[in-house]
Amino acid sequence: MAEQFYTVASDSENTGDDKVQSAFPDLAIGIDIGTSKCSVAIWNGTQVELLRNPRNQKLMRSYVMFKDDSPSGGVSEELAHGEQEIFSGSAVFNMKRLVGRVDTDPVVHASKTLPFLVQTLDIGVRPFIAALVNNVWRSTTPEEVLAIFLVELKAMAEVQLKRRIRTAILTIPVSFSRFQKTRIERACAMAGLHVLRLMPEPTSVALLYAQQQQLSLHENMGSGIEKVALIFNMGAGYCDVAITATAGGVSQIKALLGCTMGGEDILQNVLCHLLPNFDTFCADHSMDKIKSMGLLRIATQDAIHKLSSQPSVIINVDLGDGNKVCKTLNRSEFEEVNSKLFEKCEKLIMQCLVDAKFTAEDINDVILVGGCSNILKIRSLVLGLCKRENLYEGIDLLEAAVCGAALEGAVASGISDPSGSLDLLTIQATPLSLGIRADGDGFAAIINRNTAIPARKDMLFTTAHDNQMEALIVVYEGEGKKVEENHLLGYFKITGIPPAPKGTAEISVCMDIDASDVLRVLAGVVLPGTQNAVSPFIEVRMPTLGDGHGWCAQALAKMYGSSLDLATIPKKLQQ
Amino acid sequence: MAGTLSFAGLSSCPNLASPSRRTARSFVAIAEVSTAVRRAKSLYEVLRVKETASAPEIKAAYRSMAKRFHPDVAPAAGGADFLEIHRAYKTLSDPTARARYDLSIGRLGFPVTGPLRSRRWETDQCW
Numbered sequence: 001m002a003e004q005f006y007t008v009a010s011d012s013e014n015t016g017d018d019k020v021q022s023a024f025p026d027l028a029i030g031i032d033i034g035t036s037k038c039s040v041a042i043w044n045g046t047q048v049e050l051l052r053n054p055r056n057q058k059l060m061r062s063y064v065m066f067k068d069d070s071p072s073g074g075v076s077e078e079l080a081h082g083e084q085e086i087f088s089g090s091a092v093f094n095m096k097r098l099v100g101r102v103d104t105d106p107v108v109h110a111s112k113t114l115p116f117l118v119q120t121l122d123i124g125v126r127p128f129i130a131a132l133v134n135n136v137w138r139s140t141t142p143e144e145v146l147a148i149f150l151v152e153l154k155a156m157a158e159v160q161l162k163r164r165i166r167t168a169i170l171t172i173p174v175s176f177s178r179f180q181k182t183r184i185e186r187a188c189a190m191a192g193l194h195v196l197r198l199m200p201e202p203t204s205v206a207l208l209y210a211q212q213q214q215l216s217l218h219e220n221m222g223s224g225i226e227k228v229a230l231i232f233n234m235g236a237g238y239c240d241v242a243i244t245a246t247a248g249g250v251s252q253i254k255a256l257l258g259c260t261m262g263g264e265d266i267l268q269n270v271l272c273h274l275l276p277n278f279d280t281f282c283a284d285h286s287m288d289k290i291k292s293m294g295l296l297r298i299a300t301q302d303a304i305h306k307l308s309s310q311p312s313v314i315i316n317v318d319l320g321d322g323n324k325v326c327k328t329l330n331r332s333e334f335e336e337v338n339s340k341l342f343e344k345c346e347k348l349i350m351q352c353l354v355d356a357k358f359t360a361e362d363i364n365d366v367i368l369v370g371g372c373s374n375i376l377k378i379r380s381l382v383l384g385l386c387k388r389e390n391l392y393e394g395i396d397l398l399e400a401a402v403c404g405a406a407l408e409g410a411v412a413s414g415i416s417d418p419s420g421s422l423d424l425l426t427i428q429a430t431p432l433s434l435g436i437r438a439d440g441d442g443f444a445a446i447i448n449r450n451t452a453i454p455a456r457k458d459m460l461f462t463t464a465h466d467n468q469m470e471a472l473i474v475v476y477e478g479e480g481k482k483v484e485e486n487h488l489l490g491y492f493k494i495t496g497i498p499p500a501p502k503g504t505a506e507i508s509v510c511m512d513i514d515a516s517d518v519l520r521v522l523a524g525v526v527l528p529g530t531q532n533a534v535s536p537f538i539e540v541r542m543p544t545l546g547d548g549h550g551w552c553a554q555a556l557a558k559m560y561g562s563s564l565d566l567a568t569i570p571k572k573l574q575q
Numbered sequence: 576m577a578g579t580l581s582f583a584g585l586s587s588c589p590n591l592a593s594p595s596r597r598t599a600r601s602f603v604a605i606a607e608v609s610t611a612v613r614r615a616k617s618l619y620e621v622l623r624v625k626e627t628a629s630a631p632e633i634k635a636a637y638r639s640m641a642k643r644f645h646p647d648v649a650p651a652a653g654g655a656d657f658l659e660i661h662r663a664y665k666t667l668s669d670p671t672a673r674a675r676y677d678l679s680i681g682r683l684g685f686p687v688t689g690p691l692r693s694r695r696w697e698t699d700q701c702w
Contacts, residue, residue: 411647412647426647454646515657
């Protein structure tokens with residue numbers, strides 16, 4: 001990507017600001033790339049400050065408009081693109097829902113109703129995504145769209161901070177696989193940003209909460225009492241839950257859980273309700289249909305927002321060709337249409353409590369963040385499950401994640417604050433279990449989910465056949481008992497196993513996650529009953545796979561069948 | 576005792592020191608303490624608490640140790656110390672595991688022999 005130059009504003013109205021900024025030349029910025037909105041924040045020396053674009057917005061719509069030669073995210077433009085223009089097919093948005101997914105993914109299929117083109121061949125490769133430019137569908141990728149947008153955010157920050165920005169902390173959904181994380185890192189690299197850390201959104205909120213607790217304790221001269229908070233975050237694309245135990249500025253993530261479910265799904269459920277043939281309405285992607293669908297989307301979005309403050313709302317849209325949507329949507333109807341989604345929210349929260357080994361009574365504070373937290377039903381269900389009357393106050397539901405990311409940026413950049421407001425630490429946990437394929441198609445977890453990071457664990461495996469000399473280590477991430485339910489991260493082969501009857505050779509597989517969340521898998525043959533390696537171990541940084549990784553597992557099975565399989569060793573024998 | 580044993584046993588897997596992302600705040604403190612941790616004999620010594628420490632004391636000790644040794648604040652230490660601290664905490668914060676560990680180190684006055692001693696309870700969380 002060509003080097004970009006930005007004019008540095010010469011009029012220094014705030015010389016004080018300049019001093020603060022130059023004191024931290026490498027301070028990382030915090031970026032929250034939302035499915036629908038984005039924000040940037042930075043530690044300004046005394047507190048976290050959200051940066052504003054020239055239109056004085058702290059939260060900027062995430063999209064990239066493809067027009068003529070230069071795509072633009074509209075971050076720093078004087079005039080914002082209207083919603084109707086964004087829904088015209090020329091803009092690509094919801095990148096966070098599409099990044100790192102293959103065309104068999106149901107989330108990609110659900111995105112086919114968006115105004116830009118999402119084409120799938122259902123063979124497990126990346127989907128084809130295109131924007132309408134001069135009546136031609138021009139192809140792009142989610143990573144490219146993210147990168148274009150990040151370049152604009154970076155430029156905006158550089159102009160305001162009057163220095164180059166090199167590093168950033170980004171917030172991501174809990175449910176992102178390691179493969180999706182590499183895609184985000186790649187988009188950042190394309191934009192010239194080094195990712196210092198990818199923080200799951202609720203853990204970023206947890207850090208902000210830890211700081212607030214720390215500051216309020218200083219005021220009250222209280223002791224380091226542990227406070228447990230449940231954080232529920234639902235934005236336009238994803239839903240996350242985390243439970244954190246906080247004391248003395250240390251936020252320990254006890255459990256976290258997430259799924260791909262958010263405002264976009266709520267919107268689609270309502271659209272389906274209003275227009276029963278909604279799924280096929282736009283299938284031909286004709287200009288007229290895209291336009292009328294855009295109008296319906298705008299009206300429905302608006303209606304959903306209004307339902308948070310009024311009991312019913314009228315939706316009246318002319319779709320052309322004699323099609324008309326004219327309906328009064330009331331709150332109970334809206335809740336009925338989304339009942340499955342709300343049930344799923346409840347399940348997530350209950351599972352997270354079980355994982356953290358807490359009950360509702362242990363929760364001191366309930367924190368609700370994300371755009372969907374304005375929905376009354378979501379508020380009541382979260383409070384109901386936590387047996388609480390009120391939500392935690394003092395956290396902005398749309399700005400919390402980016403503020404936490406900026407705090408982490410300051411902490412990870414080594415900045416310390418004399419007042420102690422950066423005396424913080426988050427002990428992160430792994431959101432998904434990591435393990436290898438063993439016992440046929442079984443998934444043997446080596447690092448379980450919600451293990452504190454950094455983590456290092458090893459486990460012994462054995463051969464599945466007599467005189468087996470080689471074994472495949474196939475690494476997966478996920479919670480399924482069978483490997484096909486999980487994400488494939490990579491594979492490698494162990495050779496030189498001494499010939500022996502099946503079940504006698506010992507193969508040690510060690511998984512190591514360092515503080516920056518890099519996963520390395522080490523494996524090799526050890527002398528039975530000892531930890532001594534027969535020959536040098538193999539160390540592989542994961543994930544190693546690119547697109548179409550589903551195919552790799554099939555190719556391996558076709559080529560080797562079960563001949564290089566591993567088996568777990570019964571627990572009692574693992575001494 | 577058992578903890579340090581099995582950690583040394585991991586020598587077949589080379590130590591993966593994460594690349595330091597920033598300059599250490601105070602090299603002196605880290606160097607001094609990391610040698611102390613390596614020489615430590617018991618999980619109680621790793622967390623620097625008394626063997627009679629209460630659960631809240633252990634939790635508080637873990638937090639304050641984390642603040643000094645977590646690779647986010649002490650990248651020069653590479654994270655190995657924190658792993659050890661976390662393992663110690665994991666055992667001592669679980670009443671059953673702590674009781675079992677106390678038995679194995681003979682804290683209650685009657686050292687237990689047999690399979691209990693040879694198992695590396697505090698390091699084996701994967702099965």
